Amino acid sequence: MSKQHYMRTYEKDRVIFEEGTYSNTMYIVESGRIGIFKEYGTPNQVKLAEVDGGMFGEMGLVSDAPRSATAVALETSELELVPRTELSEYFEAFPYMKEQIIDTLSKRIRQSDRDYMKVCGCIKEFIKLDEANEKKSPELIAQMKKYASMA
Amino acid sequence: MAGNKTFEKGEVICKEGAYELWMYEVIKGSVAVYRDYGLTTQEKIADVDKGYIGEMGLINSMPRIATVVANETTEVSVIGEDDFVEYFKNPEKTTDMFLCLVERLNKINSDYMDACATVRDYLKAEEANAPKSGSLVEAMKKFAAAFRN
Numbered sequence A: 001m002s003k004q005h006y007m008r009t010y011e012k013d014r015v016i017f018e019e020g021t022y023s024n025t026m027y028i029v030e031s032g033r034i035g036i037f038k039e040y041g042t043p044n045q046v047k048l049a050e051v052d053g054g055m056f057g058e059m060g061l062v063s064d065a066p067r068s069a070t071a072v073a074l075e076t077s078e079l080e081l082v083p084r085t086e087l088s089e090y091f092e093a094f095p096y097m098k099e100q101i102i103d104t105l106s107k108r109i110r111q112s113d114r115d116y117m118k119v120c121g122c123i124k125e126f127i128k129l130d131e132a133n134e135k136k137s138p139e140l141i142a143q144m145k146k147y148a149s150m151a
Numbered sequence B: 001m002a003g004n005k006t007f008e009k010g011e012v013i014c015k016e017g018a019y020e021l022w023m024y025e026v027i028k029g030s031v032a033v034y035r036d037y038g039l040t041t042q043e044k045i046a047d048v049d050k051g052y053i054g055e056m057g058l059i060n061s062m063p064r065i066a067t068v069v070a071n072e073t074t075e076v077s078v079i080g081e082d083d084f085v086e087y088f089k090n091p092e093k094t095t096d097m098f099l100c101l102v103e104r105l106n107k108i109n110s111d112y113m114d115a116c117a118t119v120r121d122y123l124k125a126e127e128a129n130a131p132k133s134g135s136l137v138e139a140m141k142k143f144a145a146a147f148r149n
Helices: A084-093 A096-131 A138-150 B054-058 B081-087 B091-127 B134-146
Strands: A007-010 A015-018 A025-031 A034-038 A046-052 A070-073 A078-085 B003-007 B012-014 B022-028 B029-034 B043-048 B051-053 B066-069 B075-079
Touching: A034 B029, A034 B081, A078 A084, A084 A096, A084 B091, A096 A138, A096 B054, A096 B091, A096 B134, B022 B054, B051 B091, B054 B091, B075 B081, B091 B134
Parallel strands: none
Antiparallel strands: A007 A078, A015 A070, A025 A078, A034 A046, A034 A070, B003 B075, B012 B066, B022 B051, B022 B075, B029 B043, B029 B066
């Protein structure tokens, strides 16, 4: 199997997958830049992230839930499309991709874990002050409001 | 480091908080994953009868986030840093490992979103000067307890 088998080119503004739709394909960015959006194309559109390396859409490999966001090419981009059913073949054909992909994933896990620990730390501080009936700092309140707004 | 190890029922395979730079694949048998094992707050998080455990120790050098105990006579493969490349030469194993990491990421992200939603409900109750439900307070305590330095 050649890389060509997995490769697709997306012109600028082309939608790669849409929020709410189902797919179990992961995308590896060979070149270009992809935007990940919530409520894409509506007045409430929010850009969650830009991806210019590594992969995205990997949740589709393990979850039967619909896509939680829309992916759009921000410039002409070359992507490798790896469906769940071809994952093993892909790793077999391109063993050198293993490290890169697992490394990217590990970094993301580390970052997500740090973010999660931060919110848990804030909650801990917050309820401690609540129980002691003490005043909370404006910084802590602002931080908690920021978390609330992400829900 | 590489090689198989057998644990008898009730034996602790790894301990929450320990720094160990290796992971395990459960080959035969089954294990239980606990938070606060042996404490009054002990909570069973999962049973695992195949797949990987402790991968965060190897991949992210993180301390063990849970204690793992054999449910029955259990055989595991121990995979250290030096074995990683060799072990994952097998594309099927790479796929399993990769999917295990994606699931881990998925879990952390969904816990994060749950924490944010709990904060939102809590602040709302506080602003309205309304009493907080027991389950809301419990949820806040659960996230506070999950905090690690």
